[in-house]
Amino acid sequence: MIGRKHSESVQDEVEQKAFDDFDLRLGDIMRGERATMGKSLLDVQRELRIKAAYIAAIENSDPDAFDTPGFIAGYVRSYARYLGMNPDEAFDTFCEESGFSVAHGMSSKASVVKKTGRDASAARAMDTDMFNRPGTPYVPTREGFFSGIEASAVGSSLVLVALIGAIGFGGYSVLQEVQRVQVAPVEQTPIVLSDLDPLDGVLAAAPDDTAAAGTPGALAEPRVEALDRLYRPQALDVPVLVARDAPISTIDPRSFGSFAQFVIEEQSAPQQPSLAGVLDTEILTALEAAPAPVPQVVEKRGPALRMVAVRPSWVRVRAADGTVIFETIMEPGETWDAPASEVPPTLRTGESGAIYFSLSGEYYGPVGETGTVTSKLPLEVDTLKTRYEVADLGADEALATTVVELQTPRSSPIE
Numbered sequence: 055m056i057g058r059k060h061s062e063s064v065q066d067e068v069e070q071k072a073f074d075d076f077d078l079r080l081g082d083i084m085r086g087e088r089a090t091m092g093k094s095l096l097d098v099q100r101e102l103r104i105k106a107a108y109i110a111a112i113e114n115s116d117p118d119a120f121d122t123p124g125f126i127a128g129y130v131r132s133y134a135r136y137l138g139m140n141p142d143e144a145f146d147t148f149c150e151e152s153g154f155s156v157a158h159g160m161s162s163k164a165s166v167v168k169k170t171g172r173d174a175s176a177a178r179a180m181d182t183d184m185f186n187r188p189g190t191p192y193v194p195t196r197e198g199f200f201s202g203i204e205a206s207a208v209g210s211s212l213v214l215v216a217l218i219g220a221i222g223f224g225g226y227s228v229l230q231e232v233q234r235v236q237v238a239p240v241e242q243t244p245i246v247l248s249d250l251d252p253l254d255g256v257l258a259a260a261p262d263d264t265a266a267a268g269t270p271g272a273l274a275e276p277r278v279e280a281l282d283r284l285y286r287p288q289a290l291d292v293p294v295l296v297a298r299d300a301p302i303s304t305i306d307p308r309s310f311g312s313f314a315q316f317v318i319e320e321q322s323a324p325q326q327p328s329l330a331g332v333l334d335t336e337i338l339t340a341l342e343a344a345p346a347p348v349p350q351v352v353e354k355r356g357p358a359l360r361m362v363a364v365r366p367s368w369v370r371v372r373a374a375d376g377t378v379i380f381e382t383i384m385e386p387g388e389t390w391d392a393p394a395s396e397v398p399p400t401l402r403t404g405e406s407g408a409i410y411f412s413l414s415g416e417y418y419g420p421v422g423e424t425g426t427v428t429s430k431l432p433l434e435v436d437t438l439k440t441r442y443e444v445a446d447l448g449a450d451e452a453l454a455t456t457v458v459e460l461q462t463p464r465s466s467p468i469e
Contacts, residue, residue, distance in 0.1 A: 080147040081113035087137040102136055104129055115152040127156060359392040359435055360412040362460070364452040367405035371433070374399065384409075387456050398434040403427070410445055410453060411438050417457065418442040420450075 088098065095106040102109075111119035112130055120126050127145055134144035149155065297303060361369070363384035371380040371390075374397035380390060389412070392399065403409050406422025413435055419442050422428045447454040 079115070080144065080151055081115055083139070084113050084133070084137055084144075087139065091137070098133070098136065102132055104132065109133060112148065115148060117152050117154040123154075126154060358413075359433055359438070361390045361392065361401075361433075362410045362412055362417070362456060363388050363408055364410060364450065364456045365405065365408035367403055367408040369401065369403045369409065371399050371401055386452065387459055389460070392433045398432045398437070400429075401431040401433055402429045403431075408452075411442070413439060417445045417447075417453065419445050 088094075093101075095109050098104070098109050099106040107119060108129055111117070112133055117123065117126055120129070130145045130148050131141035134141045361384075363369075363386060365386055366383060368383050369381070369390075370378060371392070373379050374395070379393070379399060384390070401409075401421070403421060404427055405424070406426045406428040407420045407424030409421040410417050410419035412418075418438055421431065421442075445453060447457060
């Protein structure tokens with residue numbers, strides 16, 4: 055018989071552990087407290103203003119995840135205080151589990167840690183292996199360049215570019231068609247302008263004075279009339295004037311129309327003097343002897359209005375539209391004629407007792423009492439005659455003197 059070897063099976067004895075045999079670390083306690091509060095890492099980041107990666111590094115006791123080791127103690131204490139734990143005990147436990155030790159503020163260990171870049175292949179391998187990925191799966195991965203581009207946006211952009219190109223091409227085509235010049239071939243040969251002599255016809259029509267004078271070979275001078283007609287524009291000729299009423303004024307009623315037959319009968323009948331013809335002849339003779347009246351086409355001018363100053367006085371005259379037409383200090387004996395207008399101008403004077411008005415050879419006034427101001431006085435003949443009376447020359451000696459000086463003609467000095 056073929057003997058069989060019985061191999062003895064070796065079984066490893068598995069030691070069973072109780073609840074107290076497991077090692078309870080600081081990260082487990084913090085995660086439990088955070089789960090009890092119902093807070094996620096992003097919630098803690100929003101409330102404590104600490105990055106979620108740093109919170110996860112504290113729970114995992116990983117001091118290498120911090121960029122600045124000098125801030126680790128503050129982060130751990132703040133997070134422990136947020137969870138309701140003792141901050142000092144939590145930081146001591148973190149140092150024991152992670153082997154972190156507080157460095158002096160001036161030492162190089164407390165400064166910012168510059169992490170070296172990893173190889174691209176190692177990073178690609180870590181990304182493919184789910185167990186080598188970082189412990190912060192909540193952090194979104196970096197998206198590619200084409201992931202943010204939508205297909206609809208690309209299609210809209212292409213349609214817009216095509217539309218702009220079509221409009222540009224259409225405008226270019228229209229511009230080319232507008233600027234195109236088409237030359238049609240003709241059978242007539244073009245004539246060179248330099249071959250045409252502008253004085254050829256003039257010289258041929260002029261008389262040959264050279265042959266008559268007997269000096270052959272000399273250049274014949276053209277006549278003045280020929281040169282004047284040659285260099286005179288056509289527009290300077292005497293124009294033909296046609297009256298505007300020529301079609302009507304040239305009509306002769308005796309040649310055609312309703313009165314043509316009466317004219318023909320009068321010409322054929324013997325002419326005998328009639329009573330109507332004798333009366334018409336006498337009326338025409340009387341009209342020719344009497345002067346023809348001249349029609350009046352404008353209104354007769356009214357009496358002139360003249361303002362006279364007997365003493366110094368300031369005056370200002372305004373037109374109907376408010377513009378100042380006369381403003382000065384009138385001296386004794388100075389006069390001013392008011393213009394004739396539909397709306398009379400108005401007068402303002404500072405010395406009312408020194409101003410009078412000359413109307414048709416008579417003097418009216420004064421404008422007011424001495425030392426008073428008169429405003430808005432209309433310079434109209436009818437209004438002034440109604441408002442003022444004829445001035446008494448004996449009552450105002452200055453007025454009498456001024457009237458005498460105005461009536462006395464001034465003689466020019468004899469050299």
